[in-house]
Amino acid sequence: MLQPGETIGILGGGQLGRMMALAAAKLGLKTHIYCPDANSPAFDVTPYKTVADYEDEAALEAFAQTVSVVTYEFENIPALAVEFLKARLPVLPNDNVLKVSQDRLTEKNFFHSIGIPTAGFEAVDSQEDLVKATENLGLPALLKTRRFGYDGKGQKFLRAPEDLHNAFAEIGNQPAILEAFVPFEREISVIAARNAQGQVISYDIAENVHENQILKTTTVPAAISETIAHQARQIGEKVASELDYVGVLAVELFLLPDSFDQRLVANEMAPRVHNSGHWTEAACLISQFEQHIRAVAGWPLGTSQRHSDVVMTNLIGNDINDRQIFLESGKTAYHSYGKGETRDGRKMGHINVLSPKSQV
Numbered sequence: 001m002l003q004p005g006e007t008i009g010i011l012g013g014g015q016l017g018r019m020m021a022l023a024a025a026k027l028g029l030k031t032h033i034y035c036p037d038a039n040s041p042a043f044d045v046t047p048y049k050t051v052a053d054y055e056d057e058a059a060l061e062a063f064a065q066t067v068s069v070v071t072y073e074f075e076n077i078p079a080l081a082v083e084f085l086k087a088r089l090p091v092l093p094n095d096n097v098l099k100v101s102q103d104r105l106t107e108k109n110f111f112h113s114i115g116i117p118t119a120g121f122e123a124v125d126s127q128e129d130l131v132k133a134t135e136n137l138g139l140p141a142l143l144k145t146r147r148f149g150y151d152g153k154g155q156k157f158l159r160a161p162e163d164l165h166n167a168f169a170e171i172g173n174q175p176a177i178l179e180a181f182v183p184f185e186r187e188i189s190v191i192a193a194r195n196a197q198g199q200v201i202s203y204d205i206a207e208n209v210h211e212n213q214i215l216k217t218t219t220v221p222a223a224i225s226e227t228i229a230h231q232a233r234q235i236g237e238k239v240a241s242e243l244d245y246v247g248v249l250a251v252e253l254f255l256l257p258d259s260f261d262q263r264l265v266a267n268e269m270a271p272r273v274h275n276s277g278h279w280t281e282a283a284c285l286i287s288q289f290e291q292h293i294r295a296v297a298g299w300p301l302g303t304s305q306r307h308s309d310v311v312m313t314n315l316i317g318n319d320i321n322d323r324q325i326f327l328e329s330g331k332t333a334y335h336s337y338g339k340g341e342t343r344d345g346r347k348m349g350h351i352n353v354l355s356p357k358s359q360v
Helices: 015-026 041-045 057-064 079-086 095-101 104-113 127-137 226-242 288-296 317-328
Strands: 007-011 030-035 048-051 069-072 121-124 141-145 155-158 176-180 186-194 200-202 206-211 214-220 247-255 264-270 308-316 332-336 347-356
Touching: 007 015, 015 030, 015 041, 015 288, 030 041, 030 057, 048 057, 057 079, 069 288, 079 095, 095 104, 095 264, 104 121, 104 176, 104 264, 121 127, 127 141, 127 176, 186 226, 186 288, 200 226, 226 247, 226 264, 247 288, 308 317, 317 332, 317 347
Parallel strands: 007 030, 007 069, 030 048
Antiparallel strands: 121 176, 141 155, 141 176, 186 200, 186 206, 186 247, 206 214, 214 308, 247 264, 308 347, 332 347
16 A cells, blocks of 8 residues: 555556546655656646656666556557566556457457457458458448557448448558447446455446547436446446456446347447546546546545536537636536647547536
8 A cells, every 4th residue: 555655657648647646646645657748738747757758668667766556547558668667566457458458359359258248340450351341240330440549540430332442441451340330329438446455436327429539528427227327337347357457447338229138338448547537526526536546556445426417528629718618607617638739639628517416
């Protein structure tokens, strides 16, 4: 168990690393951010930083000497960095979690191995594979690179046979996966946390709406039944337990219509604090960020109880310029990520709008 004043190393200096560092400071713990980007927004809120490549062994060695444990804000960390660091101190969540989550095919196979259903899928390693996969799964379908995709990157939606032309080349001729389209009713997510002692908790289920393949809003409570909510929480908690996970994770799910025997299918997991959990900052006593820090520090987890209904809205690109409106609202909690450059599609901050908790 870490003691106040000890330091947690965080790989990645984006907004998630920034929010984890703020949560750690609240608990009396320090953070050391390691990131190649000298303009990382997380650097503004931590006393220690390293600007170096993730495969710079000298920099990694110096970093390891200053921290008690290492965690990360994104899952696509080069394997060399993880292997190097885990030989010297704990890296949490464990590297097996990264191996599962960094490859969409491995992730889908993992879900199936523990009894969690997904949409149909097939591996695609060539244009010929793609044609065969569409024959088996049908259209529409979604072609995704197996690695390094997020916010719609490395993906192509295939609606009709003519969309297959050069589709594999358009995603870079990279190993891929074809996923059958499912006619989902809602997209929901579960944020779960687990510590090294095996304590597992999950937050109330969130309902998510995407625009241009980027999360736009998260609403809690989701418009789902108690039965579906219970099943979703069980999925998140099962994933955490099966992976011997330490920290916070998210599992994104599709809710299918009543006519389907299986109502919930897993889309993907994120082994980290997650955009669809930002609502916990304003609507819970213990946010997902504090929960993650508690877990990797070896502390007991806090409550996941929600005290308010909430809608979280991502501020994407020029949305951040409306800050005056958000600041003047008495029911809106405004959070800027401190990024210097505003770009289309870039997450610049978020707001949480609270209302009294609905009575069920």
